[in-house]
Amino acid sequence: MDILRFATAGSVDDGKSTLIGRLLYDSKSVFEDQLEAVERTSRQRGDLYTDLALLTDGLRAEREQGITIDVAYRYFATPRRKFIIADTPGHTQYTRNMVTGASTADLAIVLVDARKGLLEQSRRHATIVSLLRVPHIVLAVNKMDLVDWSEDVYEAIRSEFLEFAARLDFSDVTVIPMSALAGDNVVSRSENMPWYEGASLLHHLEHVYIASDRNLTDVRFPVQYVIRPQNGRGDYRAFAGQVVGGVMKPGDEVMVLPSGLPTRIRTIDTADGEVAEAYPPMSVTVRLEDEVDVSRGDMICRPHNQPTVTQDIDAMICWMDDMPLRPGQKYAIKHTTRTTRALVKEVQYELDVNSLHRNQGVDSLGINAIGRVRFRTTQPILVDPYRRNRMTGAFILIDEVTNRTVGAGVINET
Amino acid sequence: MTEFSDSPRYGLSQLDYLESEAIFIIREVAAENEHPAMLFSGGKDSIVMLHLAVKAFAPGPVPFPLMHVDTGHNFAEVLEFRDRKVAELGIGLVVGSVQDAIDSGQVREAPGGSRNRIQTPVLLQTAEANGFTALMGGARRDEEKARAKERVFSFRDEFGQWDPKDQRPELWSLYNTRINQGESIRVFPISNWTELDIWEYIARERIEVPSIYYAHEREVFLRNSMLFAVDKHLQPREGEKVFTARVRYRTVGDATLTAAVESEADTPEKVAIEVAASRITERGATRGDDKVSEAAMEDRKKEGYF
Structure with a gap:
């Protein structure tokens, strides 16, 4: 059994919480005491039916206002897979939450209300999913019961979406008509829409192939921690970290960046013993043949396949703080296990996430804005384009005074 | 989309995935935080977390102490287990005692005798007295709806309070571990584990509970x-x-x-x-x-x- 992480985007009006409630309920992941609590709250509010959305709205303010404030994580499993859902709110003011949820997702579900069709926010969600390079996207055309299960309505939304998606960068798009409230095409195929020949949502989630989504080509091992036991094993010195790209094997010729020192992998250790190979996202400990100086923030790669060592960054930024990003400002930048400082050189444009229009001539990015920005770092960082590797192509910016995480960046191809 | 090798053998099982993620988080705390500690109660979740910490630094020692808030209402079997495990691993254990805090008048027991609420000040005092700036805990997001909204690195103000509406965004595995003077961070390395994952892992790893x-x-x-x-x-x-x-x-x-x-x-x-x-x-x-x-x-x- 493996794990699929997926993010859901859409507002309460689109039935997102109901959809998640339905997935949890129909896959028997809702427990009786949780259901009891939800039924009680539903009764108190005078709902006509048990509102499954209440299963996911965890904070008091959310239950009271019927909105989703923050990213919530949910878990369910079927005999085929374990699922981690990042449940993200859909409104513009929560773009940063959606970026957060999408950053770790293998798949994203964008919900639309069949009565309303594609809205600005659906385009925004699709744009963010594309920007964060979530490998698989599902457009869930929800509330089909309210349009009499009409194939024409579905087809119109589907073709409009595919047209928009063509301007973005997706490798795998699936469109599913459903009714989350009634459960049609959520867990099992709907009898109300015989014209739809595809899989139900859960069937798709269980079977979508994700093993090829991780980069198994370019060896990238950011050193996280140096392990050097003081007593007993005095000669043991090894480098702990998580493999973020490629397949590493003992005996491989490697190079440590940024120093550029060549050596070989002696062993790849875990607490359970040596392993014959390591690949993403395994946490392992690497011993090298030579006594080379290696510390946290360095990266082990292959001599003929190296990341770019650079101080000049060109990236798409999602800004997450009330204080806008402006040229001349300095931030701490955390990239893999290396933290240094970055100076904002230039805001090239702000992306209108609804129309994909590039607004030139802006010189700052406000909260929830997405734009293309150039930086200069004080120390070199070891980067790949984000489309090549989601781990070595991503970074966060931290305000050095407030210590808040203020921005997320994905590095462009240069 | 860049196409990579499609060999299905390069996939991790759910337990391997969760183990790797937790080890990464624990190492990140040890690397970036000056004075972390790990909460250890002798309960199954904290036992699994400690097992992961041992694995994260093997063959070296776990580079931080353990801490327990003893309500004075613990099961005898659990305390016995806690002390035996700590002695076996040779890790330091700091105990904050709710009973001592009641006896010295720092906290007052609620009428029904529940010590749930008064654990909190003892936890905060013990962490502060020992200068712990990061506490790792074995909470899981599947336990409860409010936990489902909490970050892996959960930031607390100088009163140890959590503001659910003002949490730091948490992207990729790029954890922001920075704190201001007087503030602290709670870290939950097994956030993504469910109760079933815990038991399957205990079975697989032959962990004693x-x-x-x-x-x-x-x-x-x-x-x-x-x-x-x-x-x-x-x-x-x-x-x-x-x-x-x-x-x-x-x-x-x-x-x-x-x-x-x-x-x-x-x-x-x-x-x-x-x-x-x-x-x-x-x-x-x-x-x-x-x-x-x-x-x-x-x-x-x-x-x-x-």
């Missing part, structure tokens, strides 16, 4: 339709009939609040099967403290509770 997690005979009585054990801290009231049942514990918190469930499961494999079939959450089945209201956990977390 206190005996009360497995089916055993015990003197119990019914209260609020839950089975409570007769304990030095908890006696039946008038009209509560004591009988012997074959039970096990799904959680081992405060002995006065934690109920047992009837069970025949005497191995981790059997417990995992029972958990997979269970229709009630572990907190719902066994924790009197969360039944107070739908927002009980949210309120306690805002005050600084784990």
Whole structure:
């Protein structure tokens, strides 16, 4: 059994919480005491039916206002897979939450209300999913019961979406008509829409192939921690970290960046013993043949396949703080296990996430804005384009005074 | 999209994935935080977390101490286990005692005798007195709705309080571990684990847990339709009939609040099967403290509770 992480985007009006409630309920992941609590709250509010959305709205303010404030994580499993859902709110003011949820997702579900069709926010969600390079996207055309299960309505939304998606960068798009409230095409195929020949949502989630989504080509091992036991094993010195790209094997010729020192992998250790190979996202400990100086923030790669060592960054930024990003400002930048400082050189444009229009001539990015920005770092960082590797192509910016995480960046191809 | 090798053998099972993620998080805390500690109660989640910490730094030692807030209402089997495990691993243990805090008048016991709320000030005082700036805890997001919203690195102000509406965005595995003077961070390395994952992992790794997690005979009585054990801290009231049942514990918190469930499961494999079939959450089945209201956990977390 493996794990699929997926993010859901859409507002309460689109039935997102109901959809998640339905997935949890129909896959028997809702427990009786949780259901009891939800039924009680539903009764108190005078709902006509048990509102499954209440299963996911965890904070008091959310239950009271019927909105989703923050990213919530949910878990369910079927005999085929374990699922981690990042449940993200859909409104513009929560773009940063959606970026957060999408950053770790293998798949994203964008919900639309069949009565309303594609809205600005659906385009925004699709744009963010594309920007964060979530490998698989599902457009869930929800509330089909309210349009009499009409194939024409579905087809119109589907073709409009595919047209928009063509301007973005997706490798795998699936469109599913459903009714989350009634459960049609959520867990099992709907009898109300015989014209739809595809899989139900859960069937798709269980079977979508994700093993090829991780980069198994370019060896990238950011050193996280140096392990050097003081007593007993005095000669043991090894480098702990998580493999973020490629397949590493003992005996491989490697190079440590940024120093550029060549050596070989002696062993790849875990607490359970040596392993014959390591690949993403395994946490392992690497011993090298030579006594080379290696510390946290360095990266082990292959001599003929190296990341770019650079101080000049060109990236798409999602800004997450009330204080806008402006040229001349300095931030701490955390990239893999290396933290240094970055100076904002230039805001090239702000992306209108609804129309994909590039607004030139802006010189700052406000909260929830997405734009293309150039930086200069004080120390070199070891980067790949984000489309090549989601781990070595991503970074966060931290305000050095407030210590808040203020921005997320994905590095462009240069 | 760049196409990479499609060999299906380069995939991790869910337990390998969760283990790798937790080890990464624990190493990140040790690398970036000056004075971290790991909470260790002798409960199954903290035992799994400690097992992961041992793995993260092998063959070196775990580079931080353990800390326990002892409510004074613990199961004897659990305390015995805690002390034996700590001695075995040779790791330092700092204990914050709720009983001592009551005796010295720092906190006052609530009328019903529940020590749930007064744990929080003792936790904060113990962390502060020892200068711990990051505390790792074994909370899981599947336990409760408010926990589902909490970050892996959960930032607390100088009063140890959690502000759910102002959490740091948490992207990729790029954790922001920075804190200001006087502030602290709570870290939950097994956030993404479910109760079933925990038991499957205990079975796979042959991890020892206190005996009360497995089916055993015990003197119990019914209260609020839950089975409570007769304990030095908890006696039946008038009209509560004591009988012997074959039970096990799904959680081992405060002995006065934690109920047992009837069970025949005497191995981790059997417990995992029972958990997979269970229709009630572990907190719902066994924790009197969360039944107070739908927002009980949210309120306690805002005050600084784990």
